[in-house]
Amino acid sequence: MAVDTGNNTLIGKPQSRIDGPVKVSGQARYTSDYSFSGMLYAVPVGATIARGKLLSLDTKAAEAMPGVRAVFHGGNIGKLYRASFLMADLVLLDEKRPPLADNDINYFGQYIAVAVAETFEQATAAADAVEARYAAERPVMNFDLLRGTELKQSDHRGDAVKALAGSPVKVDEVYSTPVQTHNAIELHATVAVWEGGNCTLYDTVQGVGNHQLVMTQRLGIEREQMRVITRYLGSGFGGKISAWGHCCLAAAAARNLDRPVKLVLSRRQAFESAGHRPATQQRVQLGASAEVKLVSLQHDYVNTTAMVEDFTEYCAEASPFLYSTANMSSSSALARRTIGAATSMRGPGAVPGSFALESAMDELAYQLRVDPVALRHRNEPALDESMGIPFSSRHLTEALNAGAERFGWSQRTPEVGSMKRDGLTLGWGVAVAAWGAGRFASSATVDLRADGTARVSCGTQDIGTGTYTVLAQLVGERLGIAMDRVEVAIGDSNLPAGPLSGGSLVTSSLVPAISRALDEASQRLVTAASLLPDSRWSKARPEDLEVVKGRLGLKANPSGPALSFSEVLQQTGVRSLTGTGLSDGTILEKPKLSKHCFSAQFAEVTWQPEIARLRVSRVVTVIDSGRIINPKAGRNQIVGAVVMGVGMALFEGTEYDPRKGVALNSNLADYVMTTHADTPDIDVIFLDCPDFEVNELGAKGIGEIGMAGVAGAIANAAYHATGIRVRELPIRIEALLKRNQTGRELKKEPWQTHPTTKTKPQPHRANDSPDAPS
Amino acid sequence: MRAFTFKQVARQEEALLLSDAHAGASPGEVRFIAGGTTLVDLMKLNVERPSVVIDINRLPLDKIETTPDGGVRIGALVRNGDCAHHPLLQSRYPALSQALLSGASAQLRNMATTGGNLLQRTRCTYFRDTVWTCNKRVPGSGCSAIGGANRMLAILGASEHCIATNPSDMNVALTALEATVHLQGKEGERSVAIDEFFHRPGTTPHIENVLRPGELITAVSLPAPAPGSRSLYLKLRDRATYEFALASAAVVLTAASGRITHVRLALGGVGTVPWRAHEAEAALLGKGPSPEIFRRAAEAVLQHARPQSENGFKVELARRCITHALTTAVAGGGEQYGS
Structure with missing residues (x-):
């Protein structure tokens, strides 16, 4: 049956979250809120070297401590298996080596044991008391990633090298982004409960189905023996997609001791052993004609990865199709470093990639003396030139125009430092970005009930973005009932298999599955009509009946009498009827159309050279991502993405000491993130152009695209304000102090005559204590 | 634990x-x-x-009282939040209120006390993480910060044994305001000028102040504000709030007839102790305020700077911080926090 996309009462209207009241009143149970009788607490022990061998482990003292029930290590925890990791299975797992698998240490904090005790404090004390001996090797920690690394070409058309050589205007620069840690406020946690041979994991995951599959394989049990529950998640940002080592430790400890076990990572452990966005170094080369047309684009990059795990941050994913150019190439490589496994973090690839490409585009605009928005307009492609296929929908030109108008871009004067307001120097910058659109395979069931309510169930989860609410909207809209009449059951692997919350794909995946489930439920309602006491319905042929907005009526007489589904069920003595819907994924299909979403980001910074203070004051973000199902939750998500983008531009970066490979700022005070006081005025514009190639409502994802482009726009604005082009994120005060207050290059201070580099600290000869005034 | x-x-x-x-x-x-x-x-x-x-939370040390000499006495257990919002302190010692409000978060300020803040320990990563050697934590073990990630650490008052920064904002304001710290030990009471309360690291970085074993801080007192003086606190840091200073300055200044007749300047974020800039004060006293004089004052203190591998930028940042704080003080302005 056709989906009604007009006259909506719920879809496309701003809706408050249906799970809002339980969250703000503290009734929502997050993973670590689950406690069970007889439950023990587990605290992992991390390696205190970043590379080498674990020689021996002394657990005697720890085992003898009060309340301690066990200290598990490689020798006594039992078999933990490697999981298969075929994309065809959609098993996502970024640290494939099972914890405690061998005595090789490849990063600081890698688990070497886990202490289990009656209380969290006892387990913590026991974990501290475990003594390890190592044969340590030198960590591999330098972040000059391009140097000496051989790259492998992934995309090319034309001859980018030759075209660049012949270009009158060129940009050739290197851009760097640091390791970033997700820092969801809810820490990773697992509560494992075994009953007989069956395991229930209350876990902090972005995919209950994926987690069930991985953990089943890890523990060597059958799928029906494993249940994963994530009713609420305090954000994930990609960091809770993989089943990290601690999940195995908790599950194995609970199995071995036959008691429930709770394990909550510390913030530090989350930095060390639960994923991060890898560091990148990217070289972008652009060649342009005097007519402001790109004639060559090269985007080459290297990202860090763990010593024994492969993770590619696809920085150049959008580069082949974002702009029109006959000559293009990209290449990449991995740089193995002694840090934990990298994983997806909001907008993987697109976010650092856009920073590099869009910074280079801004540099090109300055060289060409052309407005940065005009440069992008001039190079807008008519189709996806990488595959030679049309875009399913692309409204980047409209996005740039809408953003420019809202921002007041026409008032921009391009000269560095030329714009002032209230004694502050202003900088205005723009950047664009793209992210893939598509669907995961999904199933869902919808129950229509005699009491006039409906229940929708799906093995997906709400990671804080509003999936509960979207499901209530989709079902309420089609059935013509209020959202509070729709019960939403998600966050449980026992429910019909649903999509992983990753890649901004949940909503677009759910739309067709729910639609088909409602189609089937409607068909069953039609079938049930034969049992109705009123002959008007029982005598009608099924093909003459239809269900519109949850009401059964005659096709021939759409405004005539109709029965609500509740009336049909009550009159036929049925409590509920169920429709099931299945929809396929698009991940592995060969596309006939290029499906993406796009964003245009405009940023304003204020600059006070007299105190070297740069702040982001204003962001206008325009999102071209199909139809927005819930503009309120959608806006919320984009605002959060911009806040994260501000953090990436100015604050965030996990710092390591190369001598030990330790993350130095592994806490929320030292890992600097955007606070409310740093949050700019954020204006979100949804173009709301449906893309019916993705699903019948034209909805695409918005989780990643809101963050992509933000850092680039801010870096470009910072250049406009300060005249300093910062190509290494985050943009810190030291980079902005390179010029004096009137914009001239600073003279070198005497101590700068022997510069030391950040990535390779030199042996230090200690300074004498200066004679200080007193 | x-x-x-x-x-x-x-x-x-x-x-x-x-x-x-x-x-x-x-x-x-x-x-x-x-x-x-x-x-x-x-x-x-x-x-x-x-x-x-x-x-010691039940001890009766939570009062803010005026003293006969026109000053004020702040009990050691007065919470930082209460101190920051106290009308008398806000009006007479704005630098103290501003410094307190620029530090930590409202939640922390509601717990942290005056006495505790005086003893706030460094945020040096190598001090806080036991996998590293640290002379402050384990005397004689060595300093990992030298040659390490020392961006946040001191350029003034360091030694080859320790380069850790005193992290407190309050201490910087108290230093410029010439506070006195009152102590009680089994041998009785004594009072120490704040400038003498803190020890530079030297060869004993684990000894951070003059407190004797078992001695208790009971109060901090401030003298009456110098006639006609203004005070302010300027803090420069990576983000707008909830972050330690890269450089900060507390200024107490009186200008009359086009001359600086009284000035006290203390720096934070750059020293191993709250840094009283006596030489800068000397360069300012009796002079007509001007950008050139402020620059000279900054040089007078920063000529002693000995940066580490990552914190050389603090010299220029401190220069701008001092200059801007003095300019603002002369102009009669101040800094709004939390905006």
């Missing part, structure tokens, strides 16, 4: 007796706890490992 004995006391004598009972113990074995914002944090990190913790 090491297991410890927790004792609560209601009277000062009790606290002193208890701490004296453990006088023979090694340093750090006995700790007084007030707000706990530093101590509990460091105990969880195994950096502080006391065997006895004496809770």
Whole structure:
């Protein structure tokens, strides 16, 4: 049956979250809120070297401590298996080596044991008391990633090298982004409960189905023996997609001791052993004609990865199709470093990639003396030139125009430092970005009930973005009932298999599955009509009946009498009827159309050279991502993405000491993130152009695209304000102090005559204590 | 965290007796706890490992009172939040209120106390993480910060044994305001000028101040504000709030007839102790305020800067901080925090 996309009462209207009241009143149970009788607490022990061998482990003292029930290590925890990791299975797992698998240490904090005790404090004390001996090797920690690394070409058309050589205007620069840690406020946690041979994991995951599959394989049990529950998640940002080592430790400890076990990572452990966005170094080369047309684009990059795990941050994913150019190439490589496994973090690839490409585009605009928005307009492609296929929908030109108008871009004067307001120097910058659109395979069931309510169930989860609410909207809209009449059951692997919350794909995946489930439920309602006491319905042929907005009526007489589904069920003595819907994924299909979403980001910074203070004051973000199902939750998500983008531009970066490979700022005070006081005025514009190639409502994802482009726009604005082009994120005060207050290059201070580099600290000869005034 | 004995006391004598009972113990074995914002944090990190913790929160040291000489006496247990929002302090010692409000978060300020803030320990990563050597934590073990990630650390007053920064904002304001710290020990009371309260690291970075074993901070007093003086606190840092200073300045200044007739300048974020800039004050006193004079004042103190591998930028940042703070003070302005 056709989906009604007009006259909506719920879809496309701003809706408050249906799970809002339980969250703000503290009734929502997050993973670590689950406690069970007889439950023990587990605290992992991390390696205190970043590379080498674990020689021996002394657990005697720890085992003898009060309340301690066990200290598990490689020798006594039992078999933990490697999981298969075929994309065809959609098993996502970024640290494939099972914890405690061998005595090789490849990063600081890698688990070497886990202490289990009656209380969290006892387990913590026991974990501290475990003594390890190592044969340590030198960590591999330098972040000059391009140097000496051989790259492998992934995309090319034309001859980018030759075209660049012949270009009158060129940009050739290197851009760097640091390791970033997700820092969801809810820490990773697992509560494992075994009953007989069956395991229930209350876990902090972005995919209950994926987690069930991985953990089943890890523990060597059958799928029906494993249940994963994530009713609420305090954000994930990609960091809770993989089943990290601690999940195995908790599950194995609970199995071995036959008691429930709770394990909550510390913030530090989350930095060390639960994923991060890898560091990148990217070289972008652009060649342009005097007519402001790109004639060559090269985007080459290297990202860090763990010593024994492969993770590619696809920085150049959008580069082949974002702009029109006959000559293009990209290449990449991995740089193995002694840090934990990298994983997806909001907008993987697109976010650092856009920073590099869009910074280079801004540099090109300055060289060409052309407005940065005009440069992008001039190079807008008519189709996806990488595959030679049309875009399913692309409204980047409209996005740039809408953003420019809202921002007041026409008032921009391009000269560095030329714009002032209230004694502050202003900088205005723009950047664009793209992210893939598509669907995961999904199933869902919808129950229509005699009491006039409906229940929708799906093995997906709400990671804080509003999936509960979207499901209530989709079902309420089609059935013509209020959202509070729709019960939403998600966050449980026992429910019909649903999509992983990753890649901004949940909503677009759910739309067709729910639609088909409602189609089937409607068909069953039609079938049930034969049992109705009123002959008007029982005598009608099924093909003459239809269900519109949850009401059964005659096709021939759409405004005539109709029965609500509740009336049909009550009159036929049925409590509920169920429709099931299945929809396929698009991940592995060969596309006939290029499906993406796009964003245009405009940023304003204020600059006070007299105190070297740069702040982001204003962001206008325009999102071209199909139809927005819930503009309120959608806006919320984009605002959060911009806040994260501000953090990436100015604050965030996990710092390591190369001598030990330790993350130095592994806490929320030292890992600097955007606070409310740093949050700019954020204006979100949804173009709301449906893309019916993705699903019948034209909805695409918005989780990643809101963050992509933000850092680039801010870096470009910072250049406009300060005249300093910062190509290494985050943009810190030291980079902005390179010029004096009137914009001239600073003279070198005497101590700068022997510069030391950040990535390779030199042996230090200690300074004498200066004679200080007193 | 090491297991410890927790004792609560209601009277000062009790606290002193208890701490004296453990006088023979090694340093750090006995700790007084007030707000706990530093101590509990460091105990969880195994950096502080006391065997006895004496809770002094019930002692009657939570008053702010004016003194006969026109000054004010702030009890050691006055919460940083209460101190920051106290009308008398806000109007007469704005630098103190501004410094307090620029530090930590509202939640931390509601717990942290005046006495505790004086003893706030460094945020140096290498001090806070026991996998590293640190002369402050384990005397003689070596300084990992030298040659390490020292971006946040000191350019003034460091030694080859320690380059850790004093992290407090309050201490910087108290230094410019020429506060006195009042102490009570078993031998009686004594008072120490704040400029003499803190020890530079030298060869004994684990000894951070003049406190004797078992001695308790009871109050901080401020002299009456200099006639016609203004005071302010300017803090420069990576983000707008909830972050330690890269460079900060507390200024107390009186200008009359086009001359600077009284000035006190203290710096934060750059020194191993709250840094009183006496030479800068001397360069300013009696002079007509001008950008050139302010620059010279900054040079007078920053000529002693000895940056590390990552914090050379602090010299230029401190220069701008001092200059801007003085310019603002002369112009009669101040800095709004939290906006």
